[in-house]
Amino acid sequence: MSISETPPPAPPGPPAAPTNKRSGCLTALMAIFGIILLLPGACALLFGGISISDSGRISSDIAPLVLLGLVVGLGGVALIWAAIKGRRP
Structure with missing residues (x-):
């Protein structure tokens, strides 16, 4: 009989925590509102x-309106990007 120097295997750890997933309805609403916000841009x-x-x-006289429209359009792009990217774990 030989004595082994390897330690016994460790017991398995706790199961991984479930990820909080966003519902498909919220993702679709974010994408739709993002598309709507692209129109002013x-x-x-x-x-x-x-x-x-x-x-x-x-x-x-039109410069502030153009700037406001561009900012709203960028907000739409950010909203669409957040809808596609999803929540980070």
Whole structure:
């Protein structure tokens, strides 16, 4: 009989904690609202581009609206990205 120097195997640990998954309905709503928020961003690009092509610069009365539309559009992109990416564990 030989004596082994290897220790006995460790008992199995506790099972992994379940991940909190987001429901499919919430993901779909986030994506839909993100697409809706893309529309003001597209309009801002359109009207800003028309303003630049007509006068060579954005007029001071439309510039805040173009900036606001771009910010809302970026929010839509972020919302769609968060819906696709999901929650980090």
